[in-house]
Amino acid sequence: MNKKQKKMLTRIIIAFVLIAVLSVLPVDGYLEFALYMIPYLVIGYDILIKAFKGIRNKQVFDENFLMAVATIGAILLKDYKEGTAVMLFYQIGELFQSYAVGKSRRNITELMDIRPDYANIENDGKLEKVDPDEVEIGSIIVVQPGEKVPLDGVIVEGTTTLNTSALTGESLPRSAKPGDEIISGCINMTGVLKIRTTKEFDESTVSKILELIEESSSRKSRSENFISKFARYYTPAVCYGALALAVLPPIVNLVILHNPAMWSQWIYRALTFLVISCPCALVISIPLSFFAGIGGASNAGVLVKGSNYLETLSETKYVVFDKTGTLTKGVFEVAGVHHNTMEQSKILEYAALTESFSSHPISRSLKTAYGKEINQNRVTDVEEISGNGVTAKVDGTPVAVGNVKLMKRIGVEAVECHQVGTVIHVAIDGAYAGHILISDVPKPTSKDAIANLKKNGIKETVMLTGDIDRVAQQVAGELGVDRVYSELLPADKVSKVEELLAKKSEKEKLAFVGDGINDAPVLSRADIGIAMGAMGSDAAIEAADVVLMDDDPMKIVKAIRIAKKCMRIVYENIYFAIGIKVICLILGAVGIANMWVAIFADVGVMVLAVLNAIRTLFVKRL
Incomplete structure (x- = not known):
């Protein structure tokens, strides 16, 4: 827990203890009101401030406004305990959500730790620490045991084992020797290395990874955009609905039916209606599901450039491979x-x-x-x-x-x-x-990858290659690829992908997997482009929507499984949250549901949805 979360937990404990004590004290009237205001303000002062600022900035309708109106209304109706309890449980839900987001974010921030702080340059027999941005191509840098490799290059002296888990998700170390290419972001575990740099820091692997992660949050999926628009119209609608529920039935009773108005009863139902209708479960859990999905994928060595690509990947039914460097x-x-x-x-x-x-x-x-x-x-x-x-x-x-x-x-x-x-x-x-x-x-895992893709709902696998047909047919047969096109130029590959795109239905998506510079046009043309990152060219990584941090084809299966799991959880949360709220809103409107049911419909549903969302963080090994 961070400092802010610990402070909130302290407030929750204090408010809970005070409510428990007040529940058994024989107090009433103004004294009861004054005493209950203490835990209410302890737990809810920040919500009241946010609601006031929202009204002042003409951005009235949000969850803070709903909570403020509902709890203040309950207190005015002398339901002090219920009004304070609603605020308490709402803050418990907020703390839970904050912790879940923090857990998802840690997966990504751990990956962000790959950014090196310095590079060692040898000067007159002494090592001098300089900013990686200042190191020119062709310079010799020294990486000592335990240090991060700051720039891409070639080992000129020294042997070692490298920890690549932050990049590829693989726990087994890799050996490296003179002449081997080495990418930034790895951790040197044993020997001292001298490396001749081949790229500037801005063009290095670690820099590109960080850039992809930073940009991923800006690309929203259709589901996220729908929830944002839904909340924009939904919240004002339920506020006006609650107002109508509080005012119209008493007026009808009084004017038309000549019965007592029963204002307090209908206002209580309207306040219950407001608490139930709070859209927190949807507004929080859907983005969290995608955020956790991207975090879980990055921890497994799969970089997804945005939640929209995660959504598209889940709908993939056709996977087209380049042969050389991808399957071979x-x-x-x-x-x-x-x-x-x-x-x-x-x-x-x-x-x-x-x-x-x-x-x-x-x-x-x-x-x-x-x-x-x-x-x-x-x-x-x-x-x-x-x-x-x-x-x-x-x-x-x-x-x-x-x-x-x-x-x-x-x-x-x-x-x-x-x-x-x-x-x-x-x-x-x-x-x-x-x-x-x-x-x-x-590659050793290519055959298993093709077989596992079919198990995970892929209708057809296709291989494109510039090789002669005899070689292409043998490789395709050996790996179990459904269809192969051989003797193709780079432009021919684009044409073939366009042919395949034209044949499939609009709901079915086509993914292309490649690694070379001549694959960049095809990666851009497919519904979703997947680049093999470790060997892949800069152009391929730039054009792709998903980047695999090593060259294992099984990572494609893992990426699709993560995407499918993420979307399944998103839809579970949407149906669950809306379904429960609709039922409770109807029960609240007819007077069956009270404020405690409302608390479950708001906070309980949110907690369950958040718990479900963070399941996307956990990726099973294949």
Whole structure:
């Protein structure tokens, strides 16, 4: 609890004790009135001040005005205990709501703590703390154990483990070594790192995350906008309705039916009507549900740019994926080594040594798969033949590594490979040794993500890629994607998404998931764009409506589940609050419900709705 909440709790306890004591004291008349005014003012003075300011500023009709009129009216009718109790329970509800909002806000403020306070620059052998905004691209910064990484960059010296939980929601630390890219906002846990910065602070990952969070509250959902408009018209309407209930029946009784007017009875019913009609449960719980939903999502490593996107995400029925970097790792890896006369490990060793002087992605994948330190002194007579491959001598033995053209060129018959991927043929000492299959492999969780999306109400999954159809069809089949479009240019992807948008119904939403700079136009065109954040380009993150802070496709499932849960709770609160209030308003108008029922209809319903709303904070692990 903060200082303000503790102060309110103290006031509630004092007022409650005073009411309890006065309930058993044998007092009446003016003394009773004077004594009850003490707890009433202790608990309600701020509500009375707000109501007075609202009247002065010509913004009369709000919950403060309703509470002031209802409680003052009850006191004037000599229902001192009920009038004071209404104010007490209203403040209990307000305290509860304040605590719930604070709990939701803490999830987001914990994420806001990723903003670094300083960056360490080495100057004459000493570390100097400077503002991250002052560090230029290409500077070398030092991050010590326990410190936040202040800027995006590449590790040039040191190994460590990184705590990325504030960014990705994952509790397991990640290892990092020289040459690895590192993003701001991580916490360095073990070793001392030297990092060459690649972005200024304003363009860094942590800065963009903070910007997204700050902007999220300004984008309201349809439900929030409806509740705001509803309250604007509803509150004046019930005030005029209460006035009519207090005045018209007594006049009809007196003038037309010639019965006693019974003013006090009808005024009491009107005051009860006012307490019941207070729209707190709706006005508080609906925005709180969305706020908690965004907070819970951010804690799970899913940044939603506004409650309107949370609402759209819950209505998603079609998910369209870019393939490379989204469903697949986006890097070449050795998928298999098929030998002819030599051991697999030996073929891989010869291929890695032969390709050791090349910086081609395929060469890097061969060296990574070999996994041992490469001694380039063993390699001589290296010749790179454009469009064919590389020839060299390894330990004096002639080796050729390349495609079928290279094998024909040196007079070696290559064995055909029927698997999908890039095939690298290897000939050693003039004889065919085997081939190595290299492919862009699917992410470990991609298949499970597709299956879980279908379990969560997604009608169809679609994959778009620039790859040849044979490769695309194999990946789609392996992952269980429903439909695939291959050999597409970036502009073709936009056209395909527009075709899919035209075919679906208006209530069904289409989400596109991508990570690259060429995905930005498609992310903007879809009903909702989802960007893979850790690898994703700045353009993709800027164009997207939802940003996943790591590259795990299962986060898409989590984001949709959070959105669906949030909207389910929003509608539960709307139906529950309105339903209870309508019933109690009718009972109050006919005299069945008294002020204590009114307190339940106002404070009780609000507390239950707020309790329901904060359920959106808690996200189950998949």
